[in-house]
Amino acid sequence: MGRKTEQTMRTYHRYLGFFLAGIMAMYAISGIVLIFRNTDYLKKDVQVEKKLEPQLTVANLGKAIHKKNLKVEKEEGGLIYFETGTYNTITGEAQYLEKRLPLILDKMTKIHKANSDHPLFFLNIFFGLSLLFFVVSAFWMFRPNTPIFKKGLYFTLGGVLLTLILLFV
Known part of the structure; x- marks a missing residue:
């Protein structure tokens, strides 16, 4: 890939990250709250x-x-x-x-669990696709021949292995 593609991906990655910071925080918080949905924690x-x-x-x-x-x-x-x-x-x-749950947490968890019956489900699709873009564009953050990119590949391998362990354990 050329230098122009690398710069373009970095720019999109940066500004999409800034744009989605709020919704990423919302999904992170509601995801943590949903872990405790079988308890009365915070309810x-x-x-x-x-x-x-x-x-x-x-x-x-x-x-x-x-x-x-x-x-x-x-x-x-x-x-x-x-x-x-x-x-x-x-x-x-x-x-x-x-x-x-308190009102704001209740709203957040409902958005997190939304399916195609929810009127704004397409926003969840957009967010999911944006997260996939972050995954792909992360590989354009550094040139492939640099030590930091090679170290990043080891971290990627570790993350993939952790995911496989979580899926099959």
């Missing part, structure tokens, strides 16, 4: 009152309030009692506690 109790369809089965109630493996403690007088609340089978009113 607070929020009282929820919802009007649902009357006469829901326990399975459908669990889906309606987004609680996997909903366990009913007892049923009496048209009320279903479960671990964190109640559901009135006659009126459809549900009252329960929900564990939620």
